Amino acid sequence: MSETISPPEASAPDPSWPRALRRPARGRVRLRTLLAIRWVAVAGQASSLLFVNLALGYPIPLVPAAVAVAALAIATLVPQLRRKSNARLNDRESALYFAFDMVQLTVLLGLTGGLHNPFSLLLLAPVTVSAAALSFRSTLGLTALSITCINILALFHLPLPWPASAFDLPPIFVFGLAIALALAAVFISVYVFKVAEESRRVADALMAVQSALDREQRISSVGALAAAAAHELGSPLGTISLIAKELTKDLPADSPYRPDAELLLSQAERCRHILAEIAARPEQSTKDHxxxxxxxxxxxxxxxxxxxxxxxxxxxxxxxxxxxxxxxxxxxxxxxxxxxxxxxxxxxxxxxxxxxxxxxxxxxxxxxxxxxxxxxxxxxxxxxxxxxxxxxxxxxxxxxxxxxxxxxxxxxxxxxxxxxxxxxxxxxxxxxxxxxxxxxxxxxxxxxxxxxxxxxxxxxxxxxxxxxxxxx
The missing domain is CATH 3.30.565.10 (Histidine kinase-like ATPase, C-terminal domain)
Known part of the structure; x- marks a missing residue:
């Protein structure tokens, strides 16, 4: 069996395609989350300095290090007091926050041994978060900043606090560690960004699928509702029209109620005409039955x-x-x-x-x-x-x-x-x-x-x- 459908003489593009969903702006990081992580960093840095200096007795430039920790605490307290905790940071603001955290950590590491300090691995944390949540441009900038901070720490830093003799790693080892950290920053930023980007694309695309399905269901529901209305309202309107006709016939020409009865009859006929038009549109009514x-x-x-x-x-x-x-x-x-x-x-x-x-x-x-x-x-x-x-x-x-x-x-x-x-x-x-x-x-x-x-x-x-x- 075969059948050929002749196209209409004129056809307009059907607007059934759902409007392409605009992706939300990147970097929508909640301020409350960022501040909570910062307070954890402040507490961790302060407790580490006090433990190393007081409990272990290692020599630390405590005052400059305390100033660095205090700077992070102030930078955390100010937005907490001035902005709502449920506010969301845009891409630029989030990148600036992460950049400050990276610079502050670099200063603190420079005061406590530079790359000799095992906590230097924390320089990779802002890059990882940026790759997962921010735009590629912001991630690229933070990756470049992290590599710069790593190179600075490899060349300029105070000695690592140590109890007895000075602890000094061979320059070749420090050089290799700097290269490893830089490569890790690049690899993590690229890999995490690609994975996160793919997840965002699939999520956005599935949202578009759901949007298309919802729109099709709404169209179908509207058509079914129109057909049901045309069917269910036909009988009551017929009754109203019949009574209005009888009233119009029975009322005298000079009756003050006759114009009202004629108006009621005309409006009932208008409603019947509208419902007849709805029922005559197959794309909105009968097909949906x-x-x-x-x-x-x-x-x-x-x-x-x-x-x-x-x-x-x-x-x-x-x-x-x-x-x-x-x-x-x-x-x-x-x-x-x-x-x-x-x-x-x-x-x-x-x-x-x-x-x-x-x-x-x-x-x-x-x-x-x-x-x-x-x-x-x-x-x-x-x-x-x-x-x-x-x-x-x-x-x-x-x-x-x-x-x-x-x-x-x-x-x-x-x-x-x-x-x-x-x-x-x-x-x-x-x-x-x-x-x-x-x-x-x-x-x-x-x-x-x-x-x-x-x-x-x-x-x-x-x-x-x-x-x-x-x-x-």
């Missing part, structure tokens, strides 16, 4: 908002077993929005035709979407479905962008123009579609067909679709 639809009809409904006059949509049904009638599918927002994204992508890049083959057996149902367009970039086939794929392509992505292949690979070609640039940058179209369809129990495969166009195959186990259909 059907929670379970035949697979070809569901594909047709998912593709309808994106049809173009120059591209024909051909739907074929193929049975691979004894069952001849197409199986039914639940009309869930995940399935409708996921298939809609994939069909929109295919229609936007097709030259003349998009073919959808629906095949089913007793075990599974598959929907294969192929087009005669440019296809997916071969080098990106393995990465399709990753969030922010276009942002990670670098120079290669720029070349593909000029050829339109990044939008092809990210599924953002059909984004309305106001959101299009940002959508291309984020590359969430295919990611959203894949996650929504996998949430419904299906699996998505991407490939190019023999003619150079794109081919996307979605497969559901029949058991998953049947269980979902019974839930509706």
């Amino acid at each position: 059907f929670h379970v639809l035949a697979a070809p009809l569901l594909v047709e409904l998912a593709a309808e908002p994106f049809l173009r006059p120059s591209v024909a949509l051909r739907i074929e049904s193929k049975s691979e077993g004894g069952e001849q009638d197409p199986p039914v599918m639940p009309r869930r927002p995940e399935i409708m929005h996921g298939l809609g994204n994939l069909l929109q992508n295919a229609i936007e890049f097709a030259k003349e035709e998009v073919q959808v083959v629906i095949a089913w057996s007793r075990e599974e149902l598959s929907i294969t979407i192929t087009d005669d367009g440019v296809g997916f970039p071969p080098d990106l086939l393995d990465r399709l479905g990753d969030p922010y794929i276009s942002a990670a392509l670098g120079r290669y992505g720029g070349k593909l962008m000029r050829r339109g292949l990044v939008a092809r690979a990210t599924g953002t070609a059909g984004v309305p123009k106001p959101d299009r640039r940002q959508g291309d940058h984020m590359g969430l179209g295919i990611f959203i579609a894949q996650n929504l369809l996998e949430r419904s129990g299906g699996s998505v495969q991407f490939d190019n067909n023999d003619f150079g166009g794109a081919e996307v195959k979605v497969v559901w186990p029949r058991s998953a679709l049947n269980s979902e259909a019974h839930k509706e």
Whole structure:
């Protein structure tokens, strides 16, 4: 069985694509957390100095060291008194706080042995926190500052407090330790930043998936509510209209109540007219009455908002077993929005035709979407479905962008123009579609067909679709 859907003579881009979520600004560190860590550092530094000087009896320049600790305490107390504890620091403020902590620790270490002091490893702590929470620019600056502090401590420092003879490490060892700490700062900053960045991207992308699903559910709920209102209000309005007509007939022409009765009748007729218009919009009412639809009809409904006059949509049904009638599918927002994204992508890049083959057996149902367009970039086939794929392509992505292949690979070609640039940058179209369809129990495969166009195959186990259909 096959069916060709003629595109409408004029079609506007459907705004069903969720607005690309702007990522929150980096460096949103809570002031309360930062101040708590600082007070721990103040207590730790003060207790260490007193223990080494009083309990162990090691010679320490106690006054300068106490001034350094006091500076950290004052720098912690002032924002605690002047700002709300639940305030969040922006990226710049957080970086300045961490930079001050690093400089203060460098001064304290310089007074107590420099790199000879085993606590010099604490210079890596601000870099690690910055890589996990701040922007790459701030992390790069703090990494450079840490390397500078390490080199200064390797060259300029007071002797390490020691009970008897002076403790002095060979210069080659101090040099090697400085190199090791510098390399550790670079490695930790890069590695932690990459891991944190990937986690942020996935979290933001999943938030976009949830946003798309919520919007589709709201649209479906509004349509169902409109249909229910049109159905439920029809009978009471009919009764009101009938009584108003009788009152209008029975009241004399000069009755002071006749104008009120005529107004009541006209307003009731107006309400009936509005409800009739709502009921006449199939996209908002009658379609939403059907929670379970035949697979070809569901594909047709998912593709309808994106049809173009120059591209024909051909739907074929193929049975691979004894069952001849197409199986039914639940009309869930995940399935409708996921298939809609994939069909929109295919229609936007097709030259003349998009073919959808629906095949089913007793075990599974598959929907294969192929087009005669440019296809997916071969080098990106393995990465399709990753969030922010276009942002990670670098120079290669720029070349593909000029050829339109990044939008092809990210599924953002059909984004309305106001959101299009940002959508291309984020590359969430295919990611959203894949996650929504996998949430419904299906699996998505991407490939190019023999003619150079794109081919996307979605497969559901029949058991998953049947269980979902019974839930509706």
